[in-house]
Amino acid sequence: MKSPYQELKERAWAANMEIPKRCLAIYTFGNVSALDAARGVVAIKPSGVDYDKLTVDDLVVVDLSGKVVEGSLRPSTDTPSHLVLYRAWQGVGGVVHTHSTYATGWAQARLPIPIYGTTHADHLAEDVPCTAVMSDEAVERNYEVETGNQILECFKSRAPLHTPMVLVAGHGAFSWGDTPEKAIYNAAVLEELARMAFITRTLDPGAARLPDRLIRKHFERKHGKNAYYGQK
Numbered sequence: 112m113k114s115p116y117q118e119l120k121e122r123a124w125a126a127n128m129e130i131p132k133r134c135l136a137i138y139t140f141g142n143v144s145a146l147d148a149a150r151g152v153v154a155i156k157p158s159g160v161d162y163d164k165l166t167v168d169d170l171v172v173v174d175l176s177g178k179v180v181e182g183s184l185r186p187s188t189d190t191p192s193h194l195v196l197y198r199a200w201q202g203v204g205g206v207v208h209t210h211s212t213y214a215t216g217w218a219q220a221r222l223p224i225p226i227y228g229t230t231h232a233d234h235l236a237e238d239v240p241c242t243a244v245m246s247d248e249a250v251e252r253n254y255e256v257e258t259g260n261q262i263l264e265c266f267k268s269r270a271p272l273h274t275p276m277v278l279v280a281g282h283g284a285f286s287w288g289d290t291p292e293k294a295i296y297n298a299a300v301l302e303e304l305a306r307m308a309f310i311t312r313t314l315d316p317g318a319a320r321l322p323d324r325l326i327r328k329h330f331e332r333k334h335g336k337n338a339y340y341g342q343k
């Protein structure tokens with residue numbers, strides 16, 4: 112019998128398969144989830160399954176409290192982090208977590224990624240933020256839930272869909288979007304921005320951030336109300 116969540120699982124599967132394709136992880140690292148907001152369910156990668164063996168049927172469907180609704184495998188151990196974000200943020204339809212190399216390098220250095228160039232400004236109008244390091248008390252509580260809370264804390268005064276990515280200090284990268292396809296796209300963009308910024312800072316440790324006028328110009332031609340980038 113066909114799953115009532117077939118389309119959601121197919122989209123989550125396809126987005127997960129972008130992780131190895133875009134070189135955002137080795138082995139089983141990384142996971143993507145996709146939300147069906149109307150039904151209040153999320154399809155996510157199962158825990159510890161290799162990408163080359165991953166099938167659509169392996170995807171696990173959970174409700175927003177984390178209860179398994181469909182699937183015989185255990186959902187990703189990071190599922191509670193994803194759910195914290197879905198519960199808190201309207202309009203987010205996909206979440207990605209990776210330990211992609213350059214983004215994680217910045218996360219481990221506990222540094223936001225400076226907005227050095229227009230490639231960055233095409234996607235977000237500020238530095239890629241980096242959360243605070245998790246406290247010992249939080250580590251002892253529900254670690255994965257607290258990872259989500261670390262991100263929420265960092266986004267208290269930010270619009271998640273305006274800045275669709277974050278570095279979790281000492282850990283790795285999270286990104287999201289209104290769809291799972293956009294979320295994985297943002298994960299690949301984050302890794303590329305991290306790589307470019309690393310090169311920039313290596314060549315010139317005192318490199319200047321892009322001037323505000325250029326940031327606004329690039330961000331708004333793609334995302335502003337008068338956006339004119341791409342095809343209509």
Ligand SMILES: [Zn+2]
Nearest residue numbers: 208210282283
């Ligand atoms: Zn992780």
